[in-house]
Amino acid sequence: MDVDTDWEWDETLFSGTATYYRRGRLPYAPGLTDVVAEVLDLNGRGRLIDVGCGPGTLALSFQDLFSEIVGLDPDPVMIAVAAREAAERGGADKVRWVQARAEDLPAGLGTFTVATIGQSFHWMDRGLVAASIRDMLQPGGALVHISDLKTERRTVDDPAYPAVPHVAIEELVRNYLGPVRRAGQGVLQQGTAGGEAAVLAQAGFTGPERRVVPGGQLLERTVDEVVAGVFSMSFSAPHLFGQRRDEFEADLRRRLRGASRSGRFSERQPSTEVFVWRNCPAELPC
Numbered sequence: 001m002d003v004d005t006d007w008e009w010d011e012t013l014f015s016g017t018a019t020y021y022r023r024g025r026l027p028y029a030p031g032l033t034d035v036v037a038e039v040l041d042l043n044g045r046g047r048l049i050d051v052g053c054g055p056g057t058l059a060l061s062f063q064d065l066f067s068e069i070v071g072l073d074p075d076p077v078m079i080a081v082a083a084r085e086a087a088e089r090g091g092a093d094k095v096r097w098v099q100a101r102a103e104d105l106p107a108g109l110g111t112f113t114v115a116t117i118g119q120s121f122h123w124m125d126r127g128l129v130a131a132s133i134r135d136m137l138q139p140g141g142a143l144v145h146i147s148d149l150k151t152e153r154r155t156v157d158d159p160a161y162p163a164v165p166h167v168a169i170e171e172l173v174r175n176y177l178g179p180v181r182r183a184g185q186g187v188l189q190q191g192t193a194g195g196e197a198a199v200l201a202q203a204g205f206t207g208p209e210r211r212v213v214p215g216g217q218l219l220e221r222t223v224d225e226v227v228a229g230v231f232s233m234s235f236s237a238p239h240l241f242g243q244r245r246d247e248f249e250a251d252l253r254r255r256l257r258g259a260s261r262s263g264r265f266s267e268r269q270p271s272t273e274v275f276v277w278r279n280c281p282a283e284l285p286c
C-alpha cells in the first residue's frame with residue numbers, strides 16, 4: 001500500500017458511508033459518458049470492470065455502452081446499494097457485483113475491454129493493482145481514471161442561497177475527530193498519495209489522453225444532502241464518531257441552519273477529469 005507508509009487499509013474505511021453516498025456526493029459532470037464513449041469509440045459491445053465501484057456510480061452510468069459489466073468493491077453495503085440501484089433501473093442481468101479488494105484481482109473475472117477507476121485508486125496498492133488490470137485488459141483496451149477536477153473553486157456567488165460552509169464543516173469534524181485525517185482505524189499523516197501517472201506508466205500503460213468534462217452548473221443543496229455528503233466521506237464516516245455520532249449530526253445541522261435560514265445552499269457542479277491509459281502491447285501499437 002503506498003498511501004502513507006504508516007497507514008494500513010482495513011475494511012472499515014468506508015463503513016456506513018454507502019447509504020449516504022448517492023444523496024450526499026455531487027455527481028460527475030453531465031456529459032462524462034458521452035466523452036468517454038467518444039474517446040474509446042464505445043458501441044454497446046465489450047466488457048467493463050469498474051474497480052472500487054462504490055454504489056455503482058460509474059458502472060451504472062456506462063450500462064448502455066457495454067454488453068457486460070462487473071463492479072468490484074470491498075465494502076458489502078456499497079455492493080448491496082449498487083445491486084439495488086441496478087435492479088431498480090432495469091438491465092441488472094448484464095451487471096455483476098463482486099465484493100473484493102482490487103488487490104485480489106484477477107479473481108477469475110476474465111478479460112475486459114475497459115477498466116474504470118473513479119476516485120478510489122489512491123486507496124489501493126496501486127502498482128500491484130495497475131499490473132493486474134493491465135494483464136486483464138485485452139490488447140488495445142483502456143484503463144480510464146476518473147475524478148473531480150481538484151483545481152476548481154468550489155464556492156459560488158449566488159444571490160439565491162449561501163455557499164456550503166465547507167471550512168466550518170471541516171473545523172467541526174476536526175473538533176470531534178482530531179487534527180489529523182482519519183481513514184478506517186488509522187490516520188493519514190501525509191494525506192493520500194498522488195503521482196498516478198508514474199505508477200501507471202511503470203505498469204506499462206501508454207498515455208495518458210486527458211479530457212476535462214466541464215461542470216460549473218449551479219446546484220441547489222439541502223441541509224440533508226450536505227449532512228449526507230459529510231457522512232459519505234471516509235474521513236468523516238459515521239463509525240468514526242462512535243457514541244458521539246448523533247451529537248455530531250445535531251451540531252452539524254445546527255451550524256448549517258445557522259448558515260442558511262432557508263436550509264438551502266448553492267454549490268458548483270465540479271468538472272470531471274478523465275485520464276485514458278491504453279494497453280498497447282509491442283505487437284499491437286495503439
Ligand SMILES: C[S@@+](CC[C@H](N)C(=O)[O-])C[C@H]1O[C@@H](n2cnc3c(N)ncnc32)[C@H](O)[C@@H]1O
Pocket residue numbers: 009013014051052053054055056057058072073074075078100101102103117118119120123124125
Ligand atoms: C470515493 S468512493 C468512489 C466510488 C465510485 N468509484 C465513484 O466514483 O463514485 C471509493 C471506493 O473505493 C473503495 N475501495 C477502497 N479501497 C479499495 C480497494 N483496496 N480495492 C477496491 N476498492 C476499494 C471503497 O470501498 C469505496 O467504495
